[in-house]
Amino acid sequence: MLIPLAQAEIARTTPQELVASGSWTAYGIGQIEAELKALSAPSGSTMVIDASRIEAFDSVGAWIMEKLRRRLGEESVGVDIRLLKPEFAKLLEVVGQEDIHQAGTAKQDAIPVQNWRESLGRDTAAAFEQGMALxxxxxxxxxxxxxxxxxxxxxxxxxxxxxxxxxxxxxxxxxxxxxxxxxxxxxxxxxxxxxxxxxxxxxxxxxxxxxxxxxxxxxxxxxxxxxxxxxxxxxxxxxxxxxxxxxxxxxxxxxxxxxxxxxxxxxxxxxxxxxxxxxxxxxxxxxxxxxxxxxxxxxxxxxxxxxxxxxxxxxxxxxxxxxxxxxxxxxxxxxxxxxxxxxxxxxxxxxxxxxxxxxxxxxxxxxxxxxxxxxxx
Structure with missing residues (x-):
């Protein structure tokens, strides 16, 4: 008989320390995202997350963890995730890199070309490339x-x-x-x-x-x-x-x-x-x-x-x-x-x-x- 994993939880032990536990997966994440949105810390401080009690971890949990780190970072709060299992830490790193890449691409696409000379150069290069391909x-x-x-x-x-x-x-x-x-x-x-x-x-x-x-x-x-x-x-x-x-x-x-x-x-x-x-x-x-x-x-x-x-x-x-x-x-x-x-x-x-x-x-x-x-x- 399979023993169900505990739901994902996060608890504050001190003003600058959190303890994450349970199953940080698509099935166990539950309503924790609402709790994470309410978390805050003084600007300029560092929030320490003890992840040693996390029992399961998938891309959904990694994305939510990365989202928390990014939100606190926008508030000038550092995030230090400690004692996360090596395989979980690797997944978190991959998700973080992919999220940063997508955000950078979207930001680059959203910025209009202000310099008409740059726009002309891009169009000329594209036309030349297409002409050579033809x-x-x-x-x-x-x-x-x-x-x-x-x-x-x-x-x-x-x-x-x-x-x-x-x-x-x-x-x-x-x-x-x-x-x-x-x-x-x-x-x-x-x-x-x-x-x-x-x-x-x-x-x-x-x-x-x-x-x-x-x-x-x-x-x-x-x-x-x-x-x-x-x-x-x-x-x-x-x-x-x-x-x-x-x-x-x-x-x-x-x-x-x-x-x-x-x-x-x-x-x-x-x-x-x-x-x-x-x-x-x-x-x-x-x-x-x-x-x-x-x-x-x-x-x-x-x-x-x-x-x-x-x-x-x-x-x-x-x-x-x-x-x-x-x-x-x-x-x-x-x-x-x-x-x-x-x-x-x-x-x-x-x-x-x-x-x-x-x-x-x-x-x-x-x-x-x-x-x-x-x-x-």
Whole structure:
């Protein structure tokens, strides 16, 4: 038959001396915490705790003992715990160190950065670190792609076809609708100005060149970045949190070959096709608005379109699509692999992937514009 341990107790023998006894455990601690809150001593004195009569001691009792020592310390009262069994003293030391570490971390997190230069430096260092990690990720993807070229059987074509459907075919309605509306808006905004000068027919130049060179590839890339890029980051991030990626490495499956390369190949195929689809719908929307606002017939519109919009303008817009595709997939997968911790990290990395992908797409489009202007294209 087990003999129950005595409840934890603490008694004052002298104004500066306490005797702790009983079971200082989760089951035996009882109401002693309320008694400890009432304990006090003159400031500048030392409180001696005789712990020789403590029969059992666990992390709960150690935490309460450490809490008492910390509270009296804030009141400028020293605490001297004597005659505690060596194994109990070791546990008290570990709990005290962990409590101090957590308190220090919380205090550090709570202090706001007052110096803007320090904040700028931290942000710059973090951006540089992330940029270097992204370059490393691109290098790993390039090596994995090289292995697949050397051994084509390593590439999972069924996964490629699935990503073509999810990122391409399923995105056609939203891409087509927004491109059609954008063509209408461009023609409508230019209609009033062109009508004043009797230059109605030049709406064809406005719609054709703006849609084929700039708006169609850019709006398509932004839509796909928000739709598919975020999905890639969320998918890989969830797998990272649930340790599925670690399980792949354990059984000998390369995560890049299974999760990244099929997405890159699929996006390099579908984004140019979606851009062509956006070109057609955008020009069609502009043609409808030109007929309604400027009395430019469909025949006149198409005749002028064939004469003024060159194949070069079409190829310029189409040539941007593969670059945008590589940016979207690389950023989305990269942020997914950087996910760690809990589910909240998945949402955070997904948001970053969308923001960074759209930002880099716009930057790339600006660089294209500068380069084409320098080349007189």
């Amino acid at each position: 370059l490393g990720f691109i290098g790993e993807c390039t090596l994995a792609f090289g292995k697949c070229l050397a051994e084509p059987k390593r590439l999972r074509w069924r996964t490629v076809l699935y990503n073509i459907r999810s990122a391409g075919f399923d995105a056609m309605p939203i891409v087509g609708l927004l491109s059609f509306l954008l063509g209408i808006v461009v023609a409508y905004q230019g209609a009033d100005q062109l009508r004043q000068y009797g230059a109605n027919i030049f709406v064809v130049d406005l719609v054709g060149l703006s849609m084929l060179r700039e708006f169609a590839p850019l709006i398509t890339a932004i839509i796909v970045a928000g739709r598919s890029g975020s999905a890639y980051a969320a998918q890989i991030g969830t797998m990272a949190v649930t340790e599925e990626i670690d399980a792949m490495r354990t059984i000998g499956i390369a995560p890049l070959e299974l999760l990244v390369l099929p997405k890159i190949i699929a996006m390099l195929i579908v984004l140019p096709l979606l851009t062509v689809f956006a070109d057609v719908l955008g020009v069609f929307g502009g043609m409808l608005m030109a007929r309604a606002q400027l009395a430019v017939s469909y025949v006149e519109f198409l005749d002028r379109f064939a004469k003024t919009v060159s194949v070069t303008a079409y190829l310029i817009g189409l040539g941007k699509a593969p670059v945008f595709a590589a940016i979207i997939v690389t950023v989305g997968c990269f942020q997914g692999f950087r996910t760690h911790g809990g589910p909240d990290s998945v949402g955070r990395q997904t948001t970053r992937s969308v923001v960074q992908a759209i930002f880099l797409v716009i930057v790339a489009d600006a660089l294209f514009s500068v380069a084409f202007s320098a080349l007189d294209l």
